[in-house]
Amino acid sequence: MDPRTSAQDVMRCDLCETAVVQTHCDTCLVKLCKACVGEHFSADLSKPHKIVDFKDRKSTPLYPGCTSHDKEQCEMYCKHCDRPVCLSCLASKQHLGHELSKVLQVLDEKKDIIIKERNELNDMIYPTYQDMASNVQNRLSQIEKEYGDLSTAITKHGEDWHREIDILVKKLKAKVDEMKNKQLQTLQKQLNEINKNISDIKEEINSMETAIDTNNLSQLFSIMSNVPRYLNLPHKLIPLLPKFIPGKIHWEELSKIFGALSPSSLTTDKNGYSMKTTQKSPEAGSYPPVKQLFDEPETVTTIDTGYVTLYNVACLSDEEIWTNGYDSNMKLFNINHGSLLKSITAKSVNKPWDIAVTKSGDVVYTDYSDRTMNIVKNEKIEVVIRLENWRPGSVCSTSSGDLLVIMDSDDNKQAKVVRYSGSTEIKTIQFDDKGKPLYSSGSYSRYITENKNLDICVSDWGAKAVVVVNQAGKLRFRYTGHTPALQNKLFKPLGITTDSQSRILIADRDNHCVHIIDQDGQFLRYIDCGLSNPWGLCTDTNDNLFVAQLLNIQVKKIKYLQ
Incomplete structure (x- = not known):
């Protein structure tokens, strides 16, 4: 990985952008390596550059410039006029009889x-x-x-x-x-x-x-x-x-x-x-607790699932995860021991397209071919929704207990997000303010999640973008990847999840990594940790990341927050 683009890189010189920072110009607030100090001095000879060790940066007071006398610094403060003044101002007798203080004293106040x-x-x-x-x-x-x-x-x-x-x-x-x-x-x-x-x-x-x-x-x-x-x-x-x-x-x-x-x-x-x-x-530090990203994320444990290919993972608790792959079985694993606790076979012969866990702990899965959304309660499967002319894809459970489903029309010419309360459709999100489709058409893989700020986040493989709208369905931003990509492959997002800090995590299968962006779409860093074809994602209540890897059929638990 190029150290200049690595998310875990050290601070670099502002001039050459390659050497490690060693000094700091307290006048210009610029980070410098020792080799670039001379170049920085010669770039602007009009300033009295103050070069200090980087650990002592910002130790030199920067006095305000005088508005009346060019190149004069104000080291005194006139309380009567309520403004900093220089020695030339004082010599002009404009402040005769006024109460004066040192500007550093006023600074402390x-x-x-x-x-x-x-x-x-x-x-x-x-x-x-x-x-x-x-x-x-x-x-x-x-x-x-x-x-x-x-x-x-x-x-x-x-x-x-x-x-x-x-x-x-x-x-x-x-x-x-x-x-x-x-x-x-x-x-x-x-x-x-x-x-x-x-x-x-x-x-x-x-x-x-x-x-x-x-x-x-x-x-x-x-x-x-x-x-x-x-x-x-x-x-x-x-x-x-x-x-x-x-x-x-x-x-x-x-x-x-x-x-x-x-x-x-x-x-x-x-x-x-x-x-x-x-x-x-x-x-x-208490609402909510601020958690910083690790410089080096670490793999905590790896779970073998036994599928032919593995697609999705969903957290039931901090100790148990549900998975589904290329067959009709949904498997529940103990995280700490990697042991299989339960296996449930979907109602039809088709493989579940996606799985999610509701607030009450029930498993919901979509059957793309059967046009149904199903819920597993006490190991019994019930059809919650049966669609006409549309096929359900990814599903997620929201903080309010609703379900968000992204679906394709039968002719693969339209895609939309629908919010359900139980089996009742309460909102559809399909177009932006200009009447243009928010999501790509065609039977591409798309995944959906709700962020802590109630934004609805969809990873759209066909559009090669993550599409984020607010709760009302208004487009907030599109994230199209970060350059350079780790494997120099096109960004084709798959699984998507969020954490307690409202950060969004996106699986990038072709580049064998996970992207982390903030709630406004700004790239923060990659997680690789030796990932291989990451597909499905989820996080637990402690902000541990679980990654379903397609071909080696393993789920990795990764700690990436302090």
């Missing part, structure tokens, strides 16, 4: 203020907004379920009636959807605003952290906190759901007595939100 405000953001404001986001998200999920129950009640009542009332049933269900969408949009809007504030708060915390650690006084004085704005919390919205009130069957007054929906609305909780002090932001 400013840092104390920033540290205090950073701590307030870190310890109270940030966790409060995290709590609000969780609260609104839970309400969104609850509304989805309760509105689903409402629609089911209307449907059940409608089934007691003759087919002539079907149109009335549809109208009422449409009204339910309209009410639901209106409330969801209102709550989603608030959630978006809260998440925006969370993002802004994190950015401010990071800026303050940088300012506290810097010796660049100009950067320090530029820090302006928005703490008062975040202290003004939004109203807490409480959705009031409509009720379905069934009426007795009376054919003459069908439209009146079938039933009606009570109005829906959102009220404001007078108590509202309150500031939290028991949690801290991720930067403070």
Whole structure:
């Protein structure tokens, strides 16, 4: 592997980009090897370059430049004028009688203020907004379920009636959807605003952290906190759901007595939100715990599965994994001992296309040829969904308990993602804002997972890309691989999973590695660990990675986070 492109490489000189860093220019904030020091000096002779050992970087104070006198540095601070001043300013008698302090003294005072405000953001404001986001998200999920129950009640009542009332049933269900969408949009809007504030708060915390650690006084004085704005919390919205009130069957007054929906609305909780002090932001190390990537990921254990070829792996717990390969059997293995605990044969003679584990611990698998999605409960297989004109591919279980399925049309000209609550279809994702297909057409391998931020991530082998949309189905980004690839092969993603840090991990079979990207699509590094044709992926609750290898039919457990 080229050390200049390795994800585990040491820091390199900013000039030659090859030699190891040995020194640092505290004036220009540039990393240098010893051989490049002279070149750096000669590149800009107008600056008083301060070269120090790299371990002593940022030890030299960088005084602000004077706005009134070129090339003069401000070593004093006029409290009356509230700005740094140089010796020439003082000599001009403009600050005669003003209270003056050394600028380094003001620096310490400013840092104390920033540290205090950073701590307030870190310890109270940030966790409060995290709590609000969780609260609104839970309400969104609850509304989805309760509105689903409402629609089911209307449907059940409608089934007691003759087919002539079907149109009335549809109208009422449409009204339910309209009410639901209106409330969801209102709550989603608030959630978006809260998440925006969370993002802004994190950015401010990071800026303050940088300012506290810097010796660049100009950067320090530029820090302006928005703490008062975040202290003004939004109203807490409480959705009031409509009720379905069934009426007795009376054919003459069908439209009146079938039933009606009570109005829906959102009220404001007078108590509202309150500031939290028991949690801290991720930067403070507790919400969620920040886990750094290992410089060298390590293989913990290897499990032989006995398939002809191995495709997928799904974690049942931190001790057990389900697998499926090129036959109709799904096998449960003990991770620590590598022993086979159970084997279940799919209902049809076809091999399962993909497997997933639900929140309740049941196994769900898709049968591409049979057009079914099935669930295994107490070793008995039930058909949950049978499709028409579409074939199910990859499936995943979401944090809310829903199932996400990516499927192909029978003519292989369309692909889409469908969200199911039980057997009820509640959302379809197929096109972007311009009406163009999000996913490639054709019977290519595609895999799907939900990220911790509720993004829906699809690895699209046909498109040679990972397609990530938000919960509403709006395209966020496409990841098309990282250059250079480890084996110089095209990026054709297969298995996909996420971890507790919202990082996305993608199997790259042809390059014999796993890509790690952040939740916004930025490449972080590769994991190879001697992988051979990696296909399926999953992670457990401790962020251990499990990789199903196609041809050597082994599952590798890899530790890649500290």
